[in-house]
Amino acid sequence: MTDATDAPDPTSLTTADRLLLVQRIDTEADQLVNRRERLAEREQLAAASGQLATWERDRTAMRGRLDELTVVIEKAEGDATEIREHKVRLEAQMKTVIAPREAEALMHEMSTLDEQTDALDTAELEALEEQSDVDDRLTAHLSSEEALRDAVSVADGALERVTAEIDRELDELSARRNEARGELDDGVLARYDRVRASSGVAVATLTGHRCEGCHLDLSAAEIDDVKDEAAAADGVAECPNCGRMLAL
Ligand SMILES: [Zn+2]
Structure with a gap:
């Protein structure tokens, strides 16, 4: 199992990196909860x-x-x-x-x-x-x-055995999640939680001009805007199409 907390030198992580880390943990936990229900x-x-x-x-x-x-x-x-x-x-x-x-x-x-x-x-x-x-x-x-x-x-x-194993993994994820969230500002976390509640996946990356959250292309002007936004907010911008946080 890849441990996201093994990422190189945590002090060098941007807010965008930390958000992606929180999201990876949340997604993994969601999958486990889902699996637990469908065993x-x-x-x-x-x-x-x-x-x-x-x-x-x-x-x-x-x-x-x-x-x-x-x-x-x-x-x-x-x-x-x-x-x-x-x-x-x-x-x-x-x-x-x-x-x-x-x-x-x-x-x-x-x-x-x-x-x-x-x-x-x-x-x-x-x-x-x-x-x-x-x-x-x-x-x-x-x-x-x-x-x-x-x-x-x-x-x-x-x-009982298989659910106990899943619960143990969930506890582990919960500890990692708390640790990862502890590195983020309250305002960033509140925004993350809000977008996650409405869109499921809160943080998306850009591939070329495409937001990987909504799979829509941003115009050249929009790309310039999100880059400016990200530069001012430690790598975090907002997709003009879906409202997800963009990690740049
Ligand atoms: Zn989007």
Whole structure:
């Protein structure tokens, strides 16, 4: 990494040089902040967390279904028991019945009770089959928990390491930035900050007649003006086109 503070003999630097130095540091810091926000590690953590959240939702759904099925099975069993007991009473009653019509009515009622217990038994059997199926799926589902939690933890650790490294670089830049700004006048700094806030890049150089900030050519007369301006202000002028500080 090139260290701008390694520039030869700092006392020989002009205001324009120092401004360019501050700008280089600010640009580098901007790039780091930008990189910190767009890290692949951040996306990987979001993906792993998303997978775990989906897994947890599925587990909750399966457990909920098992609870529902337990209720269905218990109710079917309870209802069928009641109906069978009722039928036993009707069978006892049947033995005392003499009138054929009454016997017929009892027979009919007992046959209805048989249909009801059949239906309940079928419902219970279906619920038991589904319970066994969901139970198998839940067991398989639970077996992937550790891998999913590990993936989140690994992604989290990777993101933490890379952001810590970026933060360390940002701290270093911040120290260099303070040092570089300390060499500049308050008025120059205020102007730099103002132009940076509005134009992003505050300081531009000239290549021939072209301002490297706005990429527009200055006329010969404008070049003479900015040269005069720079001569009077330790190398700093202003681009007549974009208002950036020109470092000459
Ligand atoms: Zn310009």
